[in-house]
Amino acid sequence: MNRIPVVAVSIGMATGIYAVSFGALGVTAGLSILETMLLSLLMFSGASQFAFVGVVATGGMAAIATAIASAWLLGVRNGFYALRMAPVLGMPGITKLLSAQLTIDESTAVATSQGNESAERRGFWWTGVSVFVFWNLMTLAGALLGDQIGDPANYGLDSAAAAAFLGLVWPRLSSSKFKLIGLAAFIVALATTSIVPAGIPVLLGALVAALIQYWGKK
Numbered sequence: 001m002n003r004i005p006v007v008a009v010s011i012g013m014a015t016g017i018y019a020v021s022f023g024a025l026g027v028t029a030g031l032s033i034l035e036t037m038l039l040s041l042l043m044f045s046g047a048s049q050f051a052f053v054g055v056v057a058t059g060g061m062a063a064i065a066t067a068i069a070s071a072w073l074l075g076v077r078n079g080f081y082a083l084r085m086a087p088v089l090g091m092p093g094i095t096k097l098l099s100a101q102l103t104i105d106e107s108t109a110v111a112t113s114q115g116n117e118s119a120e121r122r123g124f125w126w127t128g129v130s131v132f133v134f135w136n137l138m139t140l141a142g143a144l145l146g147d148q149i150g151d152p153a154n155y156g157l158d159s160a161a162a163a164a165f166l167g168l169v170w171p172r173l174s175s176s177k178f179k180l181i182g183l184a185a186f187i188v189a190l191a192t193t194s195i196v197p198a199g200i201p202v203l204l205g206a207l208v209a210a211l212i213q214y215w216g217k218k
Contacts, residue, residue, distance in 0.1 A: 004110070004119065008126035011106050015046070016134025022049055023142020029057035033143045040139040044101060044132060047074040076203060081108040088120050102128030185209040 019040065026036030031053065039049050048071035055067035081103050088111065091099045107128035111120040189205035196204075 002122075004114075004122050004126050008110060008123065008130045011110065011127055012130025012132075012134040015106060015131050016138040018046065019135045019138035020142035020145075022046065022053070023139040023144075024146055025050070025057070025142075026053050026139075027143050027146045029053045031056065033140075036143045037136070037140060040136050043071065043075075044135070045071075045075050045078060045104060046135070048072070073200060073203070077105075077206060078103050080206070081105075084108065085111060085124060088117050089124065099124075099128075102132060104128065104131065106131050181209045181212050184212060 022040070023036055026039065026049075027033060031039075036053075039052065043049055043052070051070040051074050052067045055070050056064070082100060085099070085103055085108060086096075089099050102124070107124045110127040111124035114120045114123050185205035185208050188208045189201040192201045192204055
């Protein structure tokens with residue numbers, strides 16, 4: 001039985017639950033429902049969206065440049081995912097824009113966990129589309145509910161997407177080397193969270209992982 005659709009829809013639903021939090025935070029930060037929805041439809045990168053509305057909430061629209069910079073820093077990792085997925089997807093010309101929009105943590109993780117290129121493509125598209133649909137539906141729900149649901153963190157919604165992603169990554173840590181790389185990246189990202197701007201800890205953790213992998217091959 002092909003489990004890719006089941007896994008993809010499950011991840012889409014888990015990530016969508018997290019989007020309720022974003023929708024509520026977007027409108028309470030001063031964005032309209034339309035503006036909040038456009039961020040989910042066009043930016044479609046959860047961490048970047050939260051970074052954007054977080055800055056707007058504290059600094060208002062006057063801090064828009066800082067908000068964009070923070071969102072961009074967190075979105076840089078998607079560019080690295082694209083380098084991995086582009087040869088597999090083989091999208092021609094302008095159609096690359098569609099695959100680029102769906103190149104996120106979840107779609108890349110499901111794709112790269114498959115055993116061959118055909119399965120990787122199915123995993124990417126099933127997961128990318130599922131997350132996109134559920135993310136936007138739940139963003140709308142959160143934006144409409146707004147203050148009525150209180151602090152979304154009280155319901156643990158901020159943990160849903162992280163838990164789903166951890167479930168994808170964990171089986172791939174199949175050797176002591178990979179476990180060491182993951183632990184080192186985690187420690188660096190955690191240690192720098194409070195001392196550098198949003199987005200930088202993720203990039204530093206990725207850099208550490210890449211360096212360990214590189215030097216391990218020498």
